[in-house]
Amino acid sequence: MGNYSGEAVLLAGDAEYEVHADLRSQIERRQAGDQVVEGLTSWYGSLSRVSADAAWAMHEADDTRIRLPDGRVGDFVPGSTPVGNDGTTVQITGSGTPPF
Incomplete structure (x- = not known):
């Protein structure tokens, strides 16, 4: 499991936008008999300071x-x-390996 909070660049097609990211990852754990087995890692979070142009893109x-x-x-x-009062925060769900 990990966390990241800080500056990031949103890449949407060929465009780039500066944003702030708050991201988290978690590892799925399951009980298999008397052992705990680790499964897939997922990640998710939010991007804030997203401009209207960035949100559209x-x-x-x-x-x-x-x-x-x-x-x-x-x-x-x-x-x-x-989400958020000003619409500048977007929830995201990661795909693949977390970048942090």
Whole structure:
């Protein structure tokens, strides 16, 4: 499990937008007899300070990714509805290996 909170770049198609990311990962654990077996890792979180242009691009793009300052990149699916009073925060669900 891990967490990341900080600056990031939203990649939507060929466009790039500066955002703030709050991301978390978790490992699925199941009991198998008297042992605990680790399964898939999932990640999720929110992007804040998302401009109207970025939100539009994110929902129109065929692929959406997040790039962290160290260069690691992760694919994600945006939530269908922005949250927050000003609509600048978007919930995301990661796909594949967490970039943090």
